[in-house]
């Protein structure tokens with residue numbers, strides 16, 4: 001009998017990851033709260049709202065019954081938006097078993113506590129954080145369901161857990177690397193969405209490639225600076241979860257964060273942008289979280305700060321760009337505090 005895996009929930013990324021597992025001949029249960037969506041996936045092998053025009057594998061079954069979805073599974077893959085991760089983990093708790101591999105693929109923070117997703121999930125399941133694996137990297141759902149070559153990284157505090165996740169997902173078009181730097185991989189995946197919003201905004205304002213390259217490069221410096229203060233390995237930001245995902249999100253027409261930024265740059269108000277998306281734009285909430293993280297760790301995040309002014313305080317995007325261009329002179333290498341630099345070199 002083939003092995004079972006469960007994926008919670010049936011948005012675009014959850015459906016794409018479920019398809020990857022189904023392509024490995026696993027019996028895959030995709031959990032959704034929505035009965036019409038369950039019907040559509042089971043009867044028509046489609047999830048039109050989130051992945052229009054895509055034919056899903058026949059061994060991918062949807063269910064609204066969480067207990068049935070996870071019963072007898074080798075692994076549970078959690079792919080809710082960051083705002084729903086605690087709630088979904090809490091619902092999973094009664095059915096969770098010690099021998100279940102738990103992988104999450106959410107990119108964001110819990111906004112109230114500023115906690116990473118693996119912390120939130122382990123708190124709700126009542127297990128060590130080392131039991132949780134994060135999957136991240138440059139991976140748009142729309143391309144994964146077309147079986148277009150994609151590389152991702154799985155990270156866990158416990159190496160064996162990351163190895164298990166690598167075995168679970170790796171196939172001919174979905175190449176999976178492991179990494180021990182769980183903190184760095186989670187921070188990189190969450191924070192790149194802010195820079196992708198900024199890149200979209202820059203394009204929407206009509207600025208050119210120089211401006212976008214500047215945003216990506218200085219954005220990476222900013223992400224690395226805060227990441228290292230929060231305990232990440234700086235090299236993680238040069239990997240798939242770092243520069244890899246930053247490039248794909250800030251330059252791809254598939255990116256919801258880039259698209260939202262583009263509309264904002266064209267002058268559309270935030271509520272109108274969000275209602276036209278119909279899918280989660282994590283960078284909006286993450287900008288709010290980054291504002292608080294920057295204050296908590298006393299680390300400057302100038303791009304995130306300007307985005308915060310634009311999104312939540314009504315600042316004109318052009319004025320935000322002027323403020324970034326007019327900052328005090330800097331040395332390029334100021335990506336971490338001297339204290340942290342010395343710690344890394346001791």
Ligand SMILES: NC(=O)c1ccc[n+]([C@@H]2O[C@H](COP(=O)([O-])OP(=O)(O)OC[C@H]3O[C@@H](n4cnc5c(N)ncnc54)[C@H](O)[C@@H]3O)[C@@H](O)[C@H]2O)c1
Nearest residue numbers: 009010011012013014080081084106107140141279280282
């Ligand atoms: N779409 C991608 O290509 C992609 C790739 C990598 C990572 N991610 C990340 O994956 C996460 C999910 O994104 P997505 O693109 O699948 O979002 P989406 O907007 O496509 O789908 C979100 C799904 O979550 C469901 N949902 C919302 N609140 C819920 C709750 N409380 N309980 C149960 N279900 C709930 C919605 O009904 C919807 O089905 C995000 O953190 C995103 O950054 C997305």
Ligand SMILES: O=P(O)(O)OC[C@H](O)CO
Nearest residue numbers: 137138139254255256257
């Ligand atoms: O569509 P976005 O902007 O949420 O980005 C999706 C993924 O994070 C890309 O790796």
